[in-house]
Amino acid sequence: DQQVKQNSPSLSVQEGRISILNCDYTNSMFDYFLWYKKYPAEGPTFLISISSIKDKNEDGRFTVFLNKSAKHLSLHIVPSQPGDSAVYFCAASTGNTGKLIFGQGTTLQVKP
Amino acid sequence: DTEVTQTPKHLVMGMTNKKSLKCEQHMGHRAMYWYKQKAKKPPELMFVYSYEKLSINESVPSRFSPECPNSSLLNLHLHALQPEDSALYLCASSKYTGGRGQDYGYTFGSGTRLTVV
Numbered sequence A: 001d002q003q004v005k006q007n008s009p010s011l012s013v014q015e016g017r018i019s020i021l022n023c024d025y026t027n028s029m030f031d032y033f034l035w036y037k038k039y040p041a042e043g044p045t046f047l048i049s050i051s052s053i054k055d056k057n058e059d060g061r062f063t064v065f066l067n068k069s070a071k072h073l074s075l076h077i078v079p080s081q082p083g084d085s086a087v088y089f090c091a092a093s094t095g096n097t098g099k100l101i102f103g104q105g106t107t108l109q110v111k112p
Numbered sequence B: 001d002t003e004v005t006q007t008p009k010h011l012v013m014g015m016t017n018k019k020s021l022k023c024e025q026h027m028g029h030r031a032m033y034w035y036k037q038k039a040k041k042p043p044e045l046m047f048v049y050s051y052e053k054l055s056i057n058e059s060v061p062s063r064f065s066p067e068c069p070n071s072s073l074l075n076l077h078l079h080a081l082q083p084e085d086s087a088l089y090l091c092a093s094s095k096y097t098g099g100r101g102q103d104y105g106y107t108f109g110s111g112t113r114l115t116v117v
Helices: none
Strands: A010-014 A019-025 A032-038 A045-051 A056-059 A062-067 A072-077 A086-093 A106-111 B004-007 B010-013 B018-025 B031-037 B044-050 B053-057 B064-070 B073-079 B087-094 B112-116
Touching (some): B004 B087, B073 B087
Parallel strands (some): A010 A106
Antiparallel strands (some): A062 A072, B004 B018, B087 B112
């Protein structure tokens, strides 16, 4: 049973445009969400996070939106740059366990 | 120092070998984690250590044995592995297991690429 789902395996965007990566979850107990970026042969790099008490968090070119009623979050990257090309993972956690549950990832390609 | 350092980066071992993966952080984090990632799959949690004590074992086979000698170090001892255990093993740390926002600092190392032959 996949509790965190990223239904788009890949996304291709032109440089300068907006990239929107989506993530859905099923467990209503999740109270904290994180986005990570991953290059091949490297560990995930933290991008941005959001608590379930908020509906938006912004950090530079990255904005995460949370819709609790729809159990959906999205990561917006504006403007997209070729260096953003990577696999993006959505992750969720609950309580104080420290356990992160990851989605399957979305491969973003930003074309020059 | 805001890094989690894992050694070795690559490891090839036979099914009868004993080896260890090492992880180190100097951020003062009191929670450390082992994750396993197979190709084209998301990372999956194996173990959680909180204040040097094992708090979560995700039903991992006993051929994987974690150890946390002190607050900065985390080891994963490997013995009698199977070829299907070949994967990227990721270590992570965070300030606390229940941190949020800036307090969390959930940081991953670059991983050890393990191949079991």
